[in-house]
Amino acid sequence: MKSLAELAAIRARMIEQVNLRKDDNIDTRIVVGMATCGIAAGARPVMLEFIEELKRRGIDNVTVAQTGCVGMCRLEPIVEVYVKDQEKVTYVHMTPEKVARVVNDHIVNGRPVEEYTIGAQG
Amino acid sequence: MMRELADNILDIAQNSISARASLVTIEITVSHERDTIGLTFIDDGCGMSQEMARSVCDPFTTTRKTRKVGLGLPLLKMTAQATGGDFSIASELGKGTTVRVSFGLSHIDRPPMGDVPGALFTLVLMNPETDFRFVYDYDGKVFVFDTREIREAVAPVPLDHPEISAWIKDCLVQEINELHGGLFS
Numbered sequence: 469m470k471s472l473a474e475l476a477a478i479r480a481r482m483i484e485q486v487n488l489r490k491d492d493n494i495d496t497r498i499v500v501g502m503a504t505c506g507i508a509a510g511a512r513p514v515m516l517e518f519i520e521e522l523k524r525r526g527i528d529n530v531t532v533a534q535t536g537c538v539g540m541c542r543l544e545p546i547v548e549v550y551v552k553d554q555e556k557v558t559y560v561h562m563t564p565e566k567v568a569r570v571v572n573d574h575i576v577n578g579r580p581v582e583e584y585t586i587g588a589q590g
Numbered sequence: 591m592m593r594e595l596a597d598n599i600l601d602i603a604q605n606s607i608s609a610r611a612s613l614v615t616i617e618i619t620v621s622h623e624r625d626t627i628g629l630t631f632i633d634d635g636c637g638m639s640q641e642m643a644r645s646v647c648d649p650f651t652t653t654r655k656t657r658k659v660g661l662g663l664p665l666l667k668m669t670a671q672a673t674g675g676d677f678s679i680a681s682e683l684g685k686g687t688t689v690r691v692s693f694g695l696s697h698i699d700r701p702p703m704g705d706v707p708g709a710l711f712t713l714v715l716m717n718p719e720t721d722f723r724f725v726y727d728y729d730g731k732v733f734v735f736d737t738r739e740i741r742e743a744v745a746p747v748p749l750d751h752p753e754i755s756a757w758i759k760d761c762l763v764q765e766i767n768e769l770h771g772g773l774f775s
Contacts, residue, residue, distance in 0.1 A: 470761040472743045478753050479744045502604070502716070504662045507597045516708055519715070523752065534716045 495552040496530040496575055501544055503537035509544035510563070517564035518547075521571045530575060543586065549574060558586040592665060594704020595627070595693070601662045602631055602689060603713050607720060608653070609635025609687065613738075614713075615723040618706065620695065620774070622729055626675065627693045627700070634686040643681040666691055673697035702775040707762035710735070714758055718750040724762075728769045735762065 500506070500515040518532050538546060543560035549570070550556050557580045559570060566584055574580045582588055592598045599616060606614040611633035619628040638646070645651045647667050652660030666689075667677040675692040693700045710724055714737055724735040737749060744754055 470757070470764060472739065475740060475743045475754070475757060478757060479747050482744075482747045482751060482753065502600075502712075504601050504660070504665070507601050508592055508665075510593070512597065512600060512705070512708060512712055515712060515716075519755075523756065528752065 493529050494531050497550040498530060498532045498575075499535050499548045499550065500532065501536070501538060501546040502534040505537055505541035506544045506546065509541075511545040513564045514545045514547065514562045514567065517567040518571070521567050522575075525571065525576070527571075527575065540586075543589070546586075549580070551575075551578070559584045560586045560589050591669065592701060594702055595629070595669075595700075596704035596706045596709040598666050598669065598701075599629065599706065600709040600712055602629075602666055605662060606631060606633035606635050606687070607717050609633060609637070611635035611686065611720060613721045613723065615725070616710070617725040617727070619727045620729060621727075622695065625695045627695050627703070629689075629691050629693075631689040632686070633688075637683045637685050637687055638681045639683055640681075643679055643687075646679060647677070663689070669693065669699075669701060673700040704775070707759070707766045711755075711759045711762050715750055715755050718748055726766060726769060728774075731769050733765045733769050735765070 498518055500511050500518070502511050502515070515532060515534065522530055522532070535548075540546065540560070545562040547559045547562045547570070548556055549559070557574065559566070559581070562584070566581075570581055570584065592601065599618075603614055603616060613634050615630075615632040617628070617630040619626075642651070646663050649661055649664045663679070670677045670691045670693055674694040674697055677691045679687065679689050681687040706726075710722070714722055721737045721741070722735075723737070724733075726733045740754070740758065741749060747754055749755065749758070
């Protein structure tokens with residue numbers, strides 16, 4: 469069993485850093501559709517892969533959140549990316565394999581992956 | 591049809607979140623002796639009327655505003671019955687809701703368990719204000735995970751802080767795999 473003592477150590481370290489991830493340093497939101505339709509289409513591994521990829525790259529100014537059904541169930545899993553001061557980009561038919569490229573091209577380098585978007589695939 | 595029971599767990603627990611539950615208990619019971627898998631969802635959310643509870647397995651019943659169908663519970667019930675299992679729902683307005691479902695463990699139509707740690711982790715991470723209690727009983731070996739204990743240990747650091755959530759994920763993966771003592775699907 470992992471011990472709660474480990475948690476206490478993490479807590480102590482976090483409090484020292486004071487940087488309790490304030491919402492004002494978040495400038496990108498990744499939103500995954502997680503209603504029944506999204507989950508059935510495979511949204512969960514997509515969301516977990518976004519979290520893993522952001523962790524691997526040490527990116528901490530991006531949040532991953534979930535939303536309900538946006539009414540386009542046949543295009544699920546749907547992922548919306550909101551970069552501060554830019555228009556929303558909607559990716560459809562997402563898979564865990566596509567995640568690394570979205571993070572690299574779009575989140576890090578600011579170039580949305582056109583071929584995965586609703587405009588190209590819808 | 592969900593590909594994995596883990597997806598059903600994630601989906602059904604979402605109903606409790608929508609009902610503004612502060613504590614959601616999910617019990618998973620695997621018994622090779624009885625040849626069943628049982629899932630129980632207990633929440634202290636807003637509950638529903640008897641009439642609503644009777645009709646929630648009709649796909650044309652939903653509380654969502656965007657459209658007139660809801661498939662979560664009907665899909666779960668269908669999967670249970672297709673594997674020789676049972677389904678029941680009990681609810682009281684203002685008190686909460688309990689959903690119990692069972693599946694035939696060795697039934698050929700039973701979906702694989704799938705990524706249960708991933709589903710439970712997703713619930714905790716996406717709903718950091720809600721408390722969860724997971725009780726996983728695998729042939730009598732029991733793993734209990736309660737976010738209230740973790741919340742208390744790390745306060746004021748939130749559960750969705752990257753380091754805390756990484757710990758939670760490792761904990762769920764390790765403990766559940768250990769419980770299975772090898773491959774279980």
